[in-house]
Amino acid sequence: DTGVSQDPRHKITKRGQNVTFRCDPISEHNRLYWYRQTLGQGPEFLTYFQNEAQLEKSRLLSDRFSAERPKGSFSTLEIQRTEQGDSAMYLCASINRQGADEQFFGPGTRLTVL
Amino acid sequence: AQKVTQAQTEISVVEKEDVTLDCVYETRDTTYYLFWYKQPPSGELVFLIRRNSFDEQNEISGRYSWNFQKSTSSFNFTITASQVVDSAVYFCALSEAARGYQKVTFGTGTKLQVIP
Numbered sequence: 001d002t003g004v005s006q007d008p009r010h011k012i013t014k015r016g017q018n019v020t021f022r023c024d025p026i027s028e029h030n031r032l033y034w035y036r037q038t039l040g041q042g043p044e045f046l047t048y049f050q051n052e053a054q055l056e057k058s059r060l061l062s063d064r065f066s067a068e069r070p071k072g073s074f075s076t077l078e079i080q081r082t083e084q085g086d087s088a089m090y091l092c093a094s095i096n097r098q099g100a101d102e103q104f105f106g107p108g109t110r111l112t113v114l
Numbered sequence: 115a116q117k118v119t120q121a122q123t124e125i126s127v128v129e130k131e132d133v134t135l136d137c138v139y140e141t142r143d144t145t146y147y148l149f150w151y152k153q154p155p156s157g158e159l160v161f162l163i164r165r166n167s168f169d170e171q172n173e174i175s176g177r178y179s180w181n182f183q184k185s186t187s188s189f190n191f192t193i194t195a196s197q198v199v200d201s202a203v204y205f206c207a208l209s210e211a212a213r214g215y216q217k218v219t220f221g222t223g224t225k226l227q228v229i230p
Binding site: 101 | 159161
């Protein structure tokens with residue numbers, strides 16, 4: 001257990017529905033990352049936050065995706081009008097400080113879109 | 115652009131054999147960090163090691179060792195006397211100073227199966 005938690009661990013939804021995932025990083029960590037991992041691939045960067053500010057977004061993050069970190073603590077990732085191609089593991093990671101510290105990953109949320 | 119290549123998709127070894135996982139990276143930056151992570155069947159990525167681009171010393175930690183060679187842009191990982199618990203997917207990753215270490219690029223991973 002790295003100390004990063006994600007909820008839910010599994011989500012099954014029908015195409016067209018909206019889903020929201022939550023990530024709780026380690027409390028003193030100010031950077032928070034979201035990744036998407038599909039079968040047989042490594043984690044792909046989606047977006048990251050420095051405190052409450054969203055500083056970078058990947059081109060993978062279409063306008064159906066939105067992420068927030070309202071008070072610089074937990075973060076949410078929402079996917080609107082889900083598509084079957086959104087089926088993946090969504091990973092959250094946090095870092096204590098700026099620089100190249102290792103990231104602490106949560107267990108992930110596995111999304112299945114039927 | 116930064117890129118990490120792990121050419122070995124899957125490797126199977128018999129327990130107690132040594133195994134080396136290859137990682138080749140591309141970057142235009144002179145300052146960067148390289149990482150290895152382990153993803154066991156439970157799914158949670160576990161940090162193994164971080165090396166910066168100025169430190170080419172090989173590192174050993176128990177049965178694990180890492181060989182960093184800037185001349186060949188490689189950061190290979192060796193497990194000595196493999197055990198069944200080593201079965202997992204292993205990812206190599208790169209983070210560049212030019213981007214403020216903001217983005218980490220992962221390879222596609224190597225799935226290691228250790229057969230008892």
